[in-house]
Amino acid sequence: MTRQAASSVVVRVPGKINLQLSVGPKEADGFHGVVTVFQAISIYDDVTVTKREPGTGFLIEILGDHTHGVPADDTNLAARAARLICHKYELGDDLGIQIRKTIPVAGGMAGGSADAAATIVAIDALFALGLTREEMQKIGSLLGSDVPFMLSGGTAVGRGRGDEVTAALSRGAYHWVLAVSSVGLSTPSVYGECDRLRAGMQIATPHVSDQLLQSLLAADAVTLGKSLVNDLQPAACSLRPALRLILDVGQEYGALGSIVSGSGPTVAFLVSDEEHGLDLAVALTSSGVVGSVVRASGPVHGAKVIEVH
Ligand code: ATP
Numbered sequence: 001m002t003r004q005a006a007s008s009v010v011v012r013v014p015g016k017i018n019l020q021l022s023v024g025p026k027e028a029d030g031f032h033g034v035v036t037v038f039q040a041i042s043i044y045d046d047v048t049v050t051k052r053e054p055g056t057g058f059l060i061e062i063l064g065d066h067t068h069g070v071p072a073d074d075t076n077l078a079a080r081a082a083r084l085i086c087h088k089y090e091l092g093d094d095l096g097i098q099i100r101k102t103i104p105v106a107g108g109m110a111g112g113s114a115d116a117a118a119t120i121v122a123i124d125a126l127f128a129l130g131l132t133r134e135e136m137q138k139i140g141s142l143l144g145s146d147v148p149f150m151l152s153g154g155t156a157v158g159r160g161r162g163d164e165v166t167a168a169l170s171r172g173a174y175h176w177v178l179a180v181s182s183v184g185l186s187t188p189s190v191y192g193e194c195d196r197l198r199a200g201m202q203i204a205t206p207h208v209s210d211q212l213l214q215s216l217l218a219a220d221a222v223t224l225g226k227s228l229v230n231d232l233q234p235a236a237c238s239l240r241p242a243l244r245l246i247l248d249v250g251q252e253y254g255a256l257g258s259i260v261s262g263s264g265p266t267v268a269f270l271v272s273d274e275e276h277g278l279d280l281a282v283a284l285t286s287s288g289v290v291g292s293v294v295r296a297s298g299p300v301h302g303a304k305v306i307e308v309h
Pocket of ligand 1 (some may be wrong): 075078108184185189262263264
């Protein structure tokens with residue numbers, strides 16, 4: 001039996017939270033070295049890449065309830081990924097990309113990077129390129145520092161700009177409640193505010209937290225909750241003071257730990273189990289200080305083909 005070539009591939013890709021995000025001093029090129037521990041969690045975008053009639057060119061479509069600010073043109077990170085890989089492997093540009101967004105936009109959960117990772121995986125499958133994980137990660141790191149992690153998912157330590165990823169051992173499942181804001185925060189402006197708040201301070205080279213890695217190894221959610229750390233949190237709270245109120249509500253309702261995810265404004269609360277998650281979700285919703293509340297768990301796998309047509 002001959003196998004028909006695929007005409008369309010759907011890839012599901014998760015969002016991430018940073019369990020640790022330690023930011024080093026600003027470097028000469030304006031960027032910061034970071035040490036981060038990522039966890040991929042169960043909030044997903046679905047990216048469909050479809051072959052189009054020759055000569056019809058490139059088409060991008062964004063679907064979902066909260067897609068404000070997501071560009072439906074060549075500046076979309078998924079489109080940039082497609083252009084890059086199609087050029088590199090001479091695949092032409094007659095492609096459709098449809099992104100069904102659930103990952104909060106500009107929420108510190110790497111939604112754009114996730115869509116880029118999904119596009120790389122989809123094109124690899126669509127054209128049977130047979131790329132290795134390393135080859136995909138190399139292409140991904142040209143697009144954004146979070147893309148390599150979104151390809152692998154799970155739990156990982158990121159160094160450099162966050163793009164030098166090594167898998168971390170993690171046992172058990174962790175339950176999260178996320179407070180999602182309807183208006184995002186721009187990552188460059190959060191780093192800018194971080195620099196402003198740190199002006200004149202000596203900033204040490206960051207290291208991964210042993211306590212955090214040990215807690216993941218031991219499936220110890222209580223210690224993990226105490227180990228969560230994000231150097232961008234003061235900057236995100238300075239730009240968006242309401243985040244402090246949200247963090248306080250979580251604390252009050254017994255979250256094991258609370259943290260602004262990445263550059264924010266999503267706030268992630270670690271809870272002991274699903275029931276605790278439900279209680280906290282109700283408390284956050286009725287507090288009136290939160291846009292919307294989503295429950296998720298992690299770690300989950302990275303970008304993965306879920307349908308081939
Ligand atoms: P970062 O990865 O920089 O921390 P983030 O996770 O906070 O960003 P994203 O959802 O990736 O936020 O969006 C950041 C910006 O990237 C958006 O405001 C939008 O202008 C642009 N963007 C480009 N492509 C995408 C995409 N596929 N999905 C969402 N945003 C995108």
